[in-house]
Amino acid sequence: MTKEKNYILEVNNLSKIFDADTEQEKDVLKDVSLKVDRNEFLCMLGPSGCGKTTLLRCIAGFESYKGSVTVNGVERTKPGTDRIMVFQDFNQLFPWKTVEKNIQYPLKLQGIRDKQELKQRTEEVLQKVKLSGQEKYYPYQLSGGMKQRVAIAKALALKPEIILMDEPFAALDAMTRNELQSELLRISMEEKCTFIFITHNIQEAIVLGTRIVVLAEGGRIVVDEKNAIARPVTPASEGYGETWERLHSALYQ
Amino acid sequence: MNDKNRQIHAFAARAVFVIVLLLIWEYVAKSGMMGEKSELIFPSLEAIGDAFIRNFIQGYAGISLWVYIGNSMKLLLEGLLIGVVLAFLLSGLSMVSKIFYDICNLVISVFDLLPGVALLPVVIIIFGVKPGVIVFLVVHAVLWPMSRNVLDGFLAVPQIYVEAGMNMGLKGASLLWGVYFPAATSYIVSGLKVGWARAWRGLLSAEMIFGVASCPGIGLFINQMRTNMNNAEMYATLVVIIMIGLVVQYGVLSPIEKCTVKKWGMSR
Numbered sequence: 001m002t003k004e005k006n007y008i009l010e011v012n013n014l015s016k017i018f019d020a021d022t023e024q025e026k027d028v029l030k031d032v033s034l035k036v037d038r039n040e041f042l043c044m045l046g047p048s049g050c051g052k053t054t055l056l057r058c059i060a061g062f063e064s065y066k067g068s069v070t071v072n073g074v075e076r077t078k079p080g081t082d083r084i085m086v087f088q089d090f091n092q093l094f095p096w097k098t099v100e101k102n103i104q105y106p107l108k109l110q111g112i113r114d115k116q117e118l119k120q121r122t123e124e125v126l127q128k129v130k131l132s133g134q135e136k137y138y139p140y141q142l143s144g145g146m147k148q149r150v151a152i153a154k155a156l157a158l159k160p161e162i163i164l165m166d167e168p169f170a171a172l173d174a175m176t177r178n179e180l181q182s183e184l185l186r187i188s189m190e191e192k193c194t195f196i197f198i199t200h201n202i203q204e205a206i207v208l209g210t211r212i213v214v215l216a217e218g219g220r221i222v223v224d225e226k227n228a229i230a231r232p233v234t235p236a237s238e239g240y241g242e243t244w245e246r247l248h249s250a251l252y253q
Numbered sequence: 254m255n256d257k258n259r260q261i262h263a264f265a266a267r268a269v270f271v272i273v274l275l276l277i278w279e280y281v282a283k284s285g286m287m288g289e290k291s292e293l294i295f296p297s298l299e300a301i302g303d304a305f306i307r308n309f310i311q312g313y314a315g316i317s318l319w320v321y322i323g324n325s326m327k328l329l330l331e332g333l334l335i336g337v338v339l340a341f342l343l344s345g346l347s348m349v350s351k352i353f354y355d356i357c358n359l360v361i362s363v364f365d366l367l368p369g370v371a372l373l374p375v376v377i378i379i380f381g382v383k384p385g386v387i388v389f390l391v392v393h394a395v396l397w398p399m400s401r402n403v404l405d406g407f408l409a410v411p412q413i414y415v416e417a418g419m420n421m422g423l424k425g426a427s428l429l430w431g432v433y434f435p436a437a438t439s440y441i442v443s444g445l446k447v448g449w450a451r452a453w454r455g456l457l458s459a460e461m462i463f464g465v466a467s468c469p470g471i472g473l474f475i476n477q478m479r480t481n482m483n484n485a486e487m488y489a490t491l492v493v494i495i496m497i498g499l500v501v502q503y504g505v506l507s508p509i510e511k512c513t514v515k516k517w518g519m520s521r
Binding site: 060062078079080081083084087089091092096109110138139140141158 | 411413414416417422423427431432435436438513516517518
């Protein structure tokens with residue numbers, strides 16, 4: 001008998017119904033199952049309304065659902081610091097805290113009291129997102145791109161098992177978006193962390209993902225493949241065109 | 254620099270406005286155009302100025318106006334403190350329990366409409382003529398508008414802050430303290446403004462209706478000036494009341510705003 005593989009995340013037969021028992025009743029997710037390997041960068045593509053955000057929110061523990069979500073083999077139903085969410089909305093940082101305090105607050109909640117350690121961890125993650133020296137700014141003084149960098153830094157500082165990202169770059173301009181993509185790619189290759197990243201953008205999925213999943217209506221998985229293109233991926237990389245075509249047709253079928 | 258200019262501009266406009274008003278007042282007072290009652294309705298500025306100083310030096314019944322002000326402030330602060338704490342408690346509990354929220358909403362809507370002085374007769378029957386009655390009225394004046402504001406503030410907290418907080422492991426009371434309170438600060442500050450103004454008016458009205466001998470306040474003082482037809486003193490006391498209001502506005506409330514919501518970019 002082979003030893004059962006230890007997945008970092010297992011989603012088993014997850015179903016979610018909106019407006020249950022009313023006329024607008026809608027099955028957003030129907031019996032979705034998904035297994036994610038440790039240190040995978042899973043990019044989830046799907047048309048609007050296919051339930052990918054809802055799936056991510058179920059994994060994060062923000063929604064109630066039927067089925068189960070296990071992290072490291074332990075069932076999780078409530079939000080926790082093992083799964084940190086990075087939202088699309090730029091306003092996910094607490095405006096009443098500086099960059100530094102936004103990063104340190106969740107660490108303090110984890111029981112880290114040592115000032116030196118807090119400071120060191122903050123510097124470390126800010127360096128990773130290239131925001132060293134911006135500790136004292138309040139969020140309103142930052143651009144959208146910088147806010148997203150801080151949100152990523154905040155997530156990294158907590159050293160979670162999984163970072164859940166819900167189109168974090170979708171509202172950024174194309175240049176900033178490319179910049180952040182390559183930085184996230186670098187970070188994801190350096191960190192021992194699993195990423196689940198939702199996007200509408202095929203290019204983004206191919207550049208970032210080590211595995212790409214395409215969802216259709218009801219959260220049905222229509223494509224689930226390893227991204228075999230050698231990193232760093234550019235449109236000139238071998239296989240880029242075919243992959244793009246394949247994902248595109250799956251997405252718009 | 255532009256901002257500075259704008260400030261100077263605003264200040265100059267206000268100063269000119271006030272000076273013109275005072276000149277008109279003085280003209281009316283000096284011309285005696287109100288007939289024989291003129292001196293009562295429009296005492297001259299000199300008379301009011303003299304009365305202002307007399308209020309503090311001689312005062313009434315051998316007690317300086319300072320003492321009356323001190324007494325009023327003591328009762329006011331006591332009432333404000335109790336009112337604010339209760340408001341936090343009510344709105345906090347309302348976020349925890351749906352039933353409590355429903356009842357609280359009704360209670361706030363009902364009591365917010367009741368002027369404190371309308372409750373005076375009952376309150377006096379229950380407590381007797383004691384400083385506690387005034388504190389009670391101040392609490393009544395603060396509690397409802399403050400609770401309403403804090404509650405509205407809690408309901409307006411963006412879902413994303415709540416979820417971010419939950420993601421960090423906050424829940425229940427810690428979520429309330431760590432997310433809801435700071436996120437609702439601008440509502441809390443505006444609640445404080447309304448609460449303070451209502452409390453200040455409520456206090457003066459109550460003191461004018463009945464004075465507590467053991468703790469005579471500024472409302473009692475102004476009422477005595479009225480009954481004795483010391484109208485210059487009465488106007489001078491009104492000026493004091495306005496000055497206290499301005500000190501609280503610019504000395505307490507504005508700084509609170511400046512080092513919270515303005516500093517955080519949550520309000521301009």
